[in-house]
Amino acid sequence: MAEEKGFFKRLVSGLTKTRDNIVSGMDSIFHGFSHIDEDFYEELEEVLIMGDLGVQATEDILDDLREKVKERHIKEPSDCRQILIDSIKEQMDVGETAYEFEGRTSVVMVVGVNGVGKTTTIGKLAGKLRAQNKKVILAAADTFRAAAGEQLKEWANRAQAELIGGQEGSDPAAVVYDAVQAAKARHADVLLCDTAGRLHNKKNLMEELRKMNRIIDREYPEAFRETLVVLDATTGQNALQQAKDFKDVADITGIILTKMDGTAKGGIAVAIQAELGIPVKYIGVGETIEDLQKFDADTFVDALFAVPEEKEE
Ligand SMILES: Nc1nc2c(ncn2[C@@H]2O[C@H](COP(=O)(O)OP(=O)(O)OP(=O)(O)O)[C@@H](O)[C@H]2O)c(=O)[nH]1
Numbered sequence: 001m002a003e004e005k006g007f008f009k010r011l012v013s014g015l016t017k018t019r020d021n022i023v024s025g026m027d028s029i030f031h032g033f034s035h036i037d038e039d040f041y042e043e044l045e046e047v048l049i050m051g052d053l054g055v056q057a058t059e060d061i062l063d064d065l066r067e068k069v070k071e072r073h074i075k076e077p078s079d080c081r082q083i084l085i086d087s088i089k090e091q092m093d094v095g096e097t098a099y100e101f102e103g104r105t106s107v108v109m110v111v112g113v114n115g116v117g118k119t120t121t122i123g124k125l126a127g128k129l130r131a132q133n134k135k136v137i138l139a140a141a142d143t144f145r146a147a148a149g150e151q152l153k154e155w156a157n158r159a160q161a162e163l164i165g166g167q168e169g170s171d172p173a174a175v176v177y178d179a180v181q182a183a184k185a186r187h188a189d190v191l192l193c194d195t196a197g198r199l200h201n202k203k204n205l206m207e208e209l210r211k212m213n214r215i216i217d218r219e220y221p222e223a224f225r226e227t228l229v230v231l232d233a234t235t236g237q238n239a240l241q242q243a244k245d246f247k248d249v250a251d252i253t254g255i256i257l258t259k260m261d262g263t264a265k266g267g268i269a270v271a272i273q274a275e276l277g278i279p280v281k282y283i284g285v286g287e288t289i290e291d292l293q294k295f296d297a298d299t300f301v302d303a304l305f306a307v308p309e310e311k312e313e
């Protein structure tokens with residue numbers, strides 16, 4: 001329980017900039033308007049859009065609010081606050097978020113454009129799984145960038161996981177092949193595959209992903225599969241577009257939003273779940289091995305709208 005409380009506190013503090021960006025704007029509308037009219041809705045819309053909740057989610061949230069205001073004969077703008085909170089939660093509901101791979105023999109492909117935090121996230125995930133006493137193998141299938149293998153090796157050491165790598169410029173699919181054989185031979189619980197964020201072009205990158213997937217399908221059909229897209233929360237709406245691009249070529253099972261610490265654009269978590277229907281499974285809240293947390297939409301919204309302690313009376 002104490003740990004849970006600490007976790008929530010860290011989330012509340014990590015969301016400070018997003019809160020300043022969205023919630024304080026909303027609160028000034030709730031307090032600044034004496035009645036609910038078109039201007040009120042328009043200003044709310046602006047705050048939600050500026051807060052990176054996305055056009056789709058914003059419209060749905062406001063439609064829902066209008067309906068409830070009518071139904072419940074609400075007159076006070078401040079009475080809209082809780083309705084809005086509930087409505088955001090409802091928008092983000094993508095059903096039960098599954099972490100089945102953590103308890104199965106699984107292969108987790110981690111994809112995303114360059115610099116979003118794939119390698120770091122794999123290191124953190126490996127740390128989490130090792131803490132549960134799982135046997136973890138990391139595949140350094142980013143053979144494109146010179147230092148990528150070294151970087152993953154450091155994380156493997158930190159997390160005490162095994163690493164399978166290849167020469168720079170070698171075929172990433174061959175690395176995946178070797179890693180799968182190693183995972184089978186050594187009875188690994190989870191194989192985490194790091195991939196390149198940048199190849200010669202986007203088509204190339206997507207082709208490479210397909211190829212790796214085919215190899216895992218063929219060589220390791222009994223493994224439970226997970227494909228996670230890593231997105232950098234600080235890039236706001238760009239992150240949403242990246243998720244859509246990957247969704248077109250791969251069977252994406254979840255999203256990891258990194259760099260949630262210190263960004264004002266945390267609202268993108270709402271847009272992603274509402275518009276893509278793909279669960280955000282983890283969020284990155286810093287650069288160390290502990291800075292990866294499971295994501296729960298309700299907790300996220302509660303933390304976003306929480307009154308930070310120093311502001312409490
Ligand atoms: N503040 C913060 N920084 C992060 C987080 N996740 C990753 N980073 C930092 O982001 C930078 C890029 O991370 P990488 O893990 O190298 O990203 P990548 O996607 O593997 O990059 P490429 O291999 O070049 O495609 C590093 O400096 C990380 O420390 C996070 O949750 N919070």
Ligand SMILES: [Mg+2]
Pocket residue numbers: 118119120142148194195
């Ligand atoms: Mg990397």
